[in-house]
Structure formats: structure tokens, C-alpha cells
Amino acid sequence: MNTEDAQAVGLTLGTAALSTLLIFPFGVALAWLLARKEWTGKSLVETVVALPLVMPPVATGLILLNLLGRHGPIGSFIGKIFGAEIVFTWKAVVAAMAVMSFPFLVRTVRLAFEEINPRLEQVARTLGASPARVFTTITLPLAARGMVAGAVWAFARALGEFGATILVAGNIPGRTTTMSVAIYSDIQLGQEGHAYGLMGLSAVLAFAAILFSNQFSKWGGTR
Amino acid sequence: MKFTVQKLQLRQGTFLLEADLEVRGEVIGIFGSSGAGKTSLLEVVAGLRKRASGFIAVDDLVLMDRDGGIFLAPEQRGVGYVPQDLALFPHLSVRRNLAYGHKPAALSSGINLAHVAGVLEIEALLDRSIADLSGGQKQRVAFARALLASPRLLLMDEPLASLDQELKWKIIPYLKRIRDEFKIPMLYVSHSPDEVIELCDQVIVMRDGKCLRTRPPGEIFEAATSMALKPGIYRNAQ
Numbered sequence: 022m023n024t025e026d027a028q029a030v031g032l033t034l035g036t037a038a039l040s041t042l043l044i045f046p047f048g049v050a051l052a053w054l055l056a057r058k059e060w061t062g063k064s065l066v067e068t069v070v071a072l073p074l075v076m077p078p079v080a081t082g083l084i085l086l087n088l089l090g091r092h093g094p095i096g097s098f099i100g101k102i103f104g105a106e107i108v109f110t111w112k113a114v115v116a117a118m119a120v121m122s123f124p125f126l127v128r129t130v131r132l133a134f135e136e137i138n139p140r141l142e143q144v145a146r147t148l149g150a151s152p153a154r155v156f157t158t159i160t161l162p163l164a165a166r167g168m169v170a171g172a173v174w175a176f177a178r179a180l181g182e183f184g185a186t187i188l189v190a191g192n193i194p195g196r197t198t199t200m201s202v203a204i205y206s207d208i209q210l211g212q213e214g215h216a217y218g219l220m221g222l223s224a225v226l227a228f229a230a231i232l233f234s235n236q237f238s239k240w241g242g243t244r
Numbered sequence: 245m246k247f248t249v250q251k252l253q254l255r256q257g258t259f260l261l262e263a264d265l266e267v268r269g270e271v272i273g274i275f276g277s278s279g280a281g282k283t284s285l286l287e288v289v290a291g292l293r294k295r296a297s298g299f300i301a302v303d304d305l306v307l308m309d310r311d312g313g314i315f316l317a318p319e320q321r322g323v324g325y326v327p328q329d330l331a332l333f334p335h336l337s338v339r340r341n342l343a344y345g346h347k348p349a350a351l352s353s354g355i356n357l358a359h360v361a362g363v364l365e366i367e368a369l370l371d372r373s374i375a376d377l378s379g380g381q382k383q384r385v386a387f388a389r390a391l392l393a394s395p396r397l398l399l400m401d402e403p404l405a406s407l408d409q410e411l412k413w414k415i416i417p418y419l420k421r422i423r424d425e426f427k428i429p430m431l432y433v434s435h436s437p438d439e440v441i442e443l444c445d446q447v448i449v450m451r452d453g454k455c456l457r458t459r460p461p462g463e464i465f466e467a468a469t470s471m472a473l474k475p476g477i478y479r480n481a482q
Contacts, residue, residue, distance in 0.1 A: 140331040143292050146318035147325040148345025148393045158344075162335050 026215055028195045029203035030222060036111060036199070037179035040118035041126075041172055048126035048175070049168060053160070055127070056134035074124045078184025085116060085189045113190035114197055118179035126175040133167020134160070166238055173234040177227055245303060245397070245429035247272055249455075252298035254288055261285060261453040263298075269446030271423055271430045273461065275437070276450035282433040283328070285450070286399050289431060290325045291318035302397050302429070324390030324428070325399045328406065330382055332374045338385050339370040345393030355426060360388045363421050380411050384418055391426060398422070398430040404439060416442055437465050 054060070055067060073081050089096040089107045096107055107113050137160060145155045161168075183201035190197040192206055200219050207216035245268065252263040261281040274282045288296040289307065294315070300308045307316050324345075333341050342357060361367045364384040369377065377385065383403060390398055400419075404412045416439065423430065423443065434440050440447055441461045449456045449464060457464075 138329070138331060140327050140329060141333060143290075143318070144325055144327060144331040145333075145344065146292075147290050147321070147323050147399075148389070149319045149347065150344070151319060159333060 023215065025194045025198070026203060026207075026219055029198050029200050029219070032111065032114070032195075032197075033180060033199040033201075034226075036114045037118055037176050037182075040115045040122060040179050041176045043115070044119045044123050044126055044175065045172055048123060048171065049130055052127050052130035052171075053134055053156075056131045057139075070127055071124050073121050073185075078121060078182070079188055081120060082117060082185030082188030085113075085120060085185060089113060089116060089189060108189055109191045109193065109197060111190070111197060114186055114199060117185040117189050118182045121182050121185055122175035122178040125178050126171040129171030129174055130164065130168050133164040133171070136167070137163045169237055170234045173230050173237075177230040180226055180230070181223065245270060245272070246301075247429075247431070248299070248301040250299040252285075252288065252296060252300065254284055254293055254296040256284070259284075259453055261288070261296075263455045265448060265455050265458055267446050267448060267458050269429075269444070270427070271432055271444045271446075273440040273444035273447040274431060274433045274450060275435065275440050275447050275464070277435055279452075280435075280450040281453040282435075282450055283401055284453075286325075286401050286431060286433050289321075289397075290323050290399055291316060291321050305396065322394075322396040323399050324393050324395030324397070326386045326390050326401065326403050328402045330386040330403070332382060332386055332389070334374050336374070337370070338366065338372050338374065338377070341374065341385060342370070342389050342392050345389065347394050355391060355394050357392065360391050363425050364388050364418055379407055380415055383407070383415050387418065387422060391422065391428070395428060398428050400430060400432045402433050402435065404434075404436070412439075419443055437461075441465060 051066070051070065055063065086108060087093050089099075091097065091100060091106065091108070099105055099107060105112070107116065141159050141163070142155050145159050146152070150158065181201055182199070183205065186197075186199055187202055187205070190199075192198050192202050198206065200223055204216045204219045204223070207213065207219070247265075247267045247269075249263045249265050252261065254261040259279075259281070261284045263285060274285060276282050284293065287293050289300060291307065296308065297310045298308065299306070299310070299312075305322075306312070306314050307321055308314060333344065336344070342360075346357065358367075361370065364387060366381065366384050366388055369381055369385065374382070374385075386403070403419075404415055407415065420443065422428070430443075432440070432443055444461050446458060447461045447464045448458050
């Protein structure tokens with residue numbers, strides 16, 4: 022593995038972890054709202070959140086490019102406030118990973134919330150607990166396994182992100198080149214040895230993430 | 245206890261719960277077949293049905309008065325609710341289940357963990373997990389958890405419905421102990437006449453979402469009046 026490949030691995034792990042951390046609180050909150058509340062616009066939000074699952078990743082990347090670009094509504098706002106550019110930086114990699122992995126997090130955590138018997142929360146209320154106490158002492162602990170599983174799936178999805186990333190962050194070695202982009206680039210340049218090395222590492226990481234998620238679920242289920 | 249319900253309405257799809265009654269009793273049974281609205285009425289009293297309208301009071305405490313803009317949240321009502329599925333917290337030990345709603349103020353009322361655990365004979369279960377309990381043990385832990393919240397009113401939603409006849413008649417004495425030892429008024433939902441005869445001093449009869457009448461159990465179950473003192477007269481009638 023050469024320096025550029027090592028940089029790609031480091032950047033991929035770092036940005037995937039950061040994107041998972043960033044989306045986690047929002048994903049959990051949205052999953053709870055979708056699982057437990059009825060509200061106007063719920064179906065619309067459900068559909069929008071699921072869009073990255075079915076849209077071509079490159080199309081999602083194009084949308085992000087328009088939103089985050091220097092003249093885009095989000096990009097220009099951040100440029101004015103922080104003086105920072107997003108597209109073709111590591112921040113764009115994080116943004117692409119976050120958008121593409123968000124549906125995985127929300128769907129998994131939502132299922133975890135839906136599996137909790139609402140009676141448990143109702144009884145906790147009648148025992149004198151405020152809604153906040155019910156959430157922290159009943160809902161969150163019972164959904165913990167699903168939340169960890171959701172985070173692992175989101176992280177794993179972020180590791181493999183390619184289509185949106187290459188459009189919104191490009192392929193700048195050491196700055197925006199992720200493992201997936203590096204594999205593509207290595208193949209293009211005829212460096213198949215490097216490509217297979219990264220492919221093997223990707224497989225190991227994905228395998229470890231899914232194994233961890235499954236083992237964690239089993240451990241939790243037999244507590 | 246005086247249990248007052250005025251102009252209560254709760255619509256759920258095509259089902260309409262309506263009630264208008266005033267009952268005095270310490271253990272008031274709510275009796276009727278499945279789908280009569282018994283559980284819905286109990287949930288309204290517990291504050292779990294926000295869409296209900298009307299007026300509900302227990303003695304002088306108004307739990308809900310929609311015209312007066314009063315709707316106490318479940319945690320403000322001081323009710324001990326035991327649902328049919330018991331809803332014990334599976335991730336907490338028996339001890340932590342019992343401690344969940346236990347208030348220090350309860351010490352002055354004589355309701356404390358040692359006392360309740362003793363009455364319900366669950367001292368040996370305190371450090372077990374919920375998954376390790378038998379059906380009857382779960383029932384007693386659910387009763388204890390509700391009691392330890394020092395409720396002004398216990399709400400029991402068919403707590404014995406899931407038990408076989410033999411176990412049911414082992415648990416009924418514990419319910420009598422709760423009634424006689426702690427003297428907390430109780431609304432007791434059941435579709436079983438023998439439970440109602442054993443435990444209640446007044447019965448609200450419900451059908452199709454309406455409260456048909458309120459009488460002592462002896463009058464409701466006339467045919468069994470002469471035998472009502474014999475425990476388990478309906479034991480084999482279910």
C-alpha cells in the first residue's frame with residue numbers, strides 16, 4: 022500500500038466516523054418522531070429521507086453540488102458566515118457520506134423504536150415519570166441495540182460511498198480521495214495491485230462492521 | 245372513594261365510548277365482554293387518551309374537565325396502572341422496576357418496599373431479572389410496582405386474564421391483601437364474574453361503549469347471589 026492509498030484509508034475512516042457522529046442525533050430524533058408521533062408532512066419527510074436509497078448516487082451528488090457549491094444556497098451561506106468552501110474538500114466527502122447513509126440510520130433506529138411496546142412508556146408516565154425521563158430511562162435503553170446497529174450500518178454505508186462523493190468532492194489525492202474513489206482511480210491508471218489491496222481492505226472493514234452489528238444484537242438479546 | 249364521570253366521550257374510528265356515572269365504593273369493578281370499552285375507560289382515567297372529552301373526578305380531585313380546561317398529565321394523576329400485559333420494564337431488575345415510581349413521600353403513608361414486598365411475597369425476587377420470573381411472580385411484581393408509586397387510585401386492567409384458572413385463584417388472595425392492607429381505592433376491569441364477586445363492592449356494567457348500570461355485584465349477578473360468598477363459584481364457568 023503506497024502513501025496515497027494509506028491517505029485514502031485514513032480519510033475514509035475519519036470522514037465516515039465524523040459523518041456518522043454528525044447524523045446520529047438527528048437520525049435518532051427523526052426516527053423517534055416517525056415511530057411515535059403523527060404530524061403533518063410526515064409522509065413527505067419519510068419519502069425525502071428515503072430518496073438517497075433509490076436515486077442514483079451521482080444524481081444525489083449533483084443535487085449536493087448545487088446546494089453546497091459557492092453559489093448554492095447552503096454553500097454561499099456557509100461561505101459568508103465562516104469564509105469556508107465545502108465542495109472539493111473533505112467537508113464535501115463528509116456531506117456526501119452523511120446524506121447517503123442517513124436513510125440507513127433512520128430506518129434501523131425507527132424499527133428499534135417501533136418494536137418497543139408503547140405500554141411500557143405509558144406505564145412509566147403513570148408511575149410519575151415526565152416524558153423526558155420516560156425517554157431516557159425506558160425508550161433509549163430499549164432502543165440502544167437498534168441505535169448501535171443503525172450507526173454501524175450508516176458507518177458501513179459511508180465507507181463504501183462513491184457516486185455522490187466523486188461528484189461533490191472530486192478526486193484530490195490526500196484531500197478528497199476516499200477508498201472507493203482510489204479503487205476506481207487505480208483501475209483507471211492500470212494499478213490493479215493497489216486496487217485489489219484496497220478492495221480487500223474494504224471487504225474486511227465491511228465484514229467487521231456487519232459482524233459487530235450482528236454480534237451486538239445477539240448479545241443484547243440474551244441479556 | 246367517589247368516582248364521578250360526566251359526559252365522557254371518546255371516539256376511536258367507529259367505536260364511541262360514552263359514560264355518565266357516579267359510584268361510591270373502594271373496589272369498583274368495570275365489567276363487560278371484550279370490546280365493551282372497559283380498557284378505554286381505564287386509559288381515559290389514567291390520562292392516556294388525550295382525545296377524550298368530559299369530566300372525571302376521584303373524590304375531590306378533578307382529573308379531567310375539558311370545559312374547565314383541566315387535563316392532568318398521567319404523571320400528575322397519582323394512579324397506579326397495571327395493564328393486562330403488565331408492561332414490566334424488561335431491561336430493569338425487579339428491584340429497579342419497583343423503585344421506578346417509588347416516592348420518598350410514600351414512607352409516611354406506610355407504603356415502602358419492605359412492606360409491599362412482604363405482603364406480596366416477592367422479597368426473594370428483588371434481584372432477579374424480569375425474564376426469569378414466572379407468570380404469577382410477574383403479576384405480583386406489577387402490583388407492587390403500582391403500589392409503590394403511592395397512588396390515590398389503582399387501575400387494574402384484567403390483571404388475571406392471561407393466567408390459567410389455578411394460578412388465577414392463587415393470585416386473587418394477593419389482590420385481597422392489597423385491598424385490605426393498603427386500602428387504596430381500585431378500579432378493577434374484568435370480564436370474569438367470579439373475580440368481580442370476589443373483589444368488588446360496586447360494579448359498572450359496560451356494553452358497546454356504554455355504561456349500562458352500576459350496582460353491587462350481588463345485584464348484578466342475581467343468579468349467583470346466594471352463592472357469591474363461596475370463592476370460585478364461577479371457577480369452571482369461563
